[in-house]
Amino acid sequence: MSANNTSAKQTDKATTSASLAFSSLIPDVILDAVESTGLWSDSRIYPLNSYENRVYQVGIEDSAPVIAKFYRPERWTEAQILEEHATLLKLKADDVPVVAPLEFEGKSLFSHKGLFFCLSPRLVGQHPEADNLDELYQLGELIGQVHQKMSDQPFSQRISVSPLMQIDQAAKQILSANVLPKKLTPIYQQQIAKLRDMCEKRIQTYWPAQLRPVHGDSHRSNLMLHQGQFHLLDFDDCQNGVAVQDLWLHLTQTESPRQQLSEIIEGYENYLPFETRELDLIDVFKSVRVINYAAWLQSRWSDPAFVKAFPWFGSEEYWLNHLNELKNCELEWGNISR
Structure with a gap:
């Protein structure tokens, strides 16, 4: 040997x-x-x-x-x-x-x-309230401060965001794993292809010349209000990316997402200018997140913790709901950024 x-x-x-x-x-x-x-x-x-x-x-x-x-x-x-x-x-x-x-x-x-x-x-505190405009302003400030301090140089070891590659890899993984009911496979392929095409056109319209270090997964559960100050937690997904990646996750399904966005950006710009053309990328990252979630569950299915926590994954009902989410991504395209 x-x-x-x-x-x-x-x-x-x-x-x-x-x-x-x-x-x-x-x-x-x-x-x-x-x-x-x-x-x-x-x-x-x-x-x-x-x-x-x-x-x-x-x-x-x-x-x-x-x-x-x-x-x-x-x-x-x-x-x-x-x-x-x-x-x-x-x-x-x-x-x-x-x-x-x-x-x-x-x-x-x-x-x-x-x-x-x-x-x-250990940090003890509360997660931010979803629709609190004052807190959204503070979150914008914190993310702006983090981006400013990390802006010295891009990561050399971490990954760089690539939305189209992420879509391709996620779809290939789902289709090769044979977890989709056969009768739903053509619908899934059509929906993925349509969203990918929409993402590609948006990226061709605007993509920053240089990526910047970002947190990569700054949802509410990764923020903690401790002793009157917000803290950003868990940099496990930090990467070279786009500023709006760390902002759009704080927009909730309300009647005033633009007001929420305005508060976040106003806080952010206390530390760094925000390129407003990045707003057109929100739909891209939203679509990628929905597509990747199913692939993430499938990739971790050998872990007993996932089987216990997500027993519904893989059922026909799950895939029907997932296809509906993909359709909603298409229907909601442009609702937030414009």
Whole structure:
């Protein structure tokens, strides 16, 4: 057997072992990982709401609890995670309200049982109210501040957003997995093709000459009002992207999305000018998010946590609802940005 084959088999074995450890994290493994950093746990563990990664609140003897985050194997490389951490630590040093990983002897990323993990302080607070215009203004300010501080240089390790590629990959994944009922497959293909064409035309009309570092997933659950100040959480999806990616998710289905948008942009422009042509990309990112969600569920179906949390996925009713969502994306095209 060649050295290359031996190395490949060892890598595959390590990957399988890490995946098994991740899907069945037990308290002893979690506590051993936390205590490997030098902390002493009081053995209290509370799982937090996270599907992509595994996140727990862990009690610490004679101190405040910490948040332990175990990264899903093979999703990000070590270099990509370290770039995320470096960004957060820089933002914290610049007094930007984010939650940065804790460092121990100059390290923020650790490995246990083949799993990468990090620890961070616990933050207690409330998520923003969906339709509160004052809070939307504050959120705009926070995102503007984050973008300003991250604007020094693009990420070198993280991904760069590519909407058309995302649509193509998601559709290919769904169709190749044979999870769609056969009678709905032609309808799905037609709807995806139509939305892709609409996205391509919008991108051809305007796409920024240079992408910028963005959070990438700044929905309300990733924002926390703590001691009167909003904090931006979980930079797991940080990437090179477009400013409006971090803004449009705060627009809710109300009669006045333009007023909401106005408040967000007004707050944002206290730190950076906003290119209004990016508003025409909202429909693109909205469509991509809807298309990707189904592919994300399908790609994680081997994880028992997903089977338990999303038992309805794959049913004919699910796919009918998904096709309806795709149709609504088309019908709502341009309602927000114009």
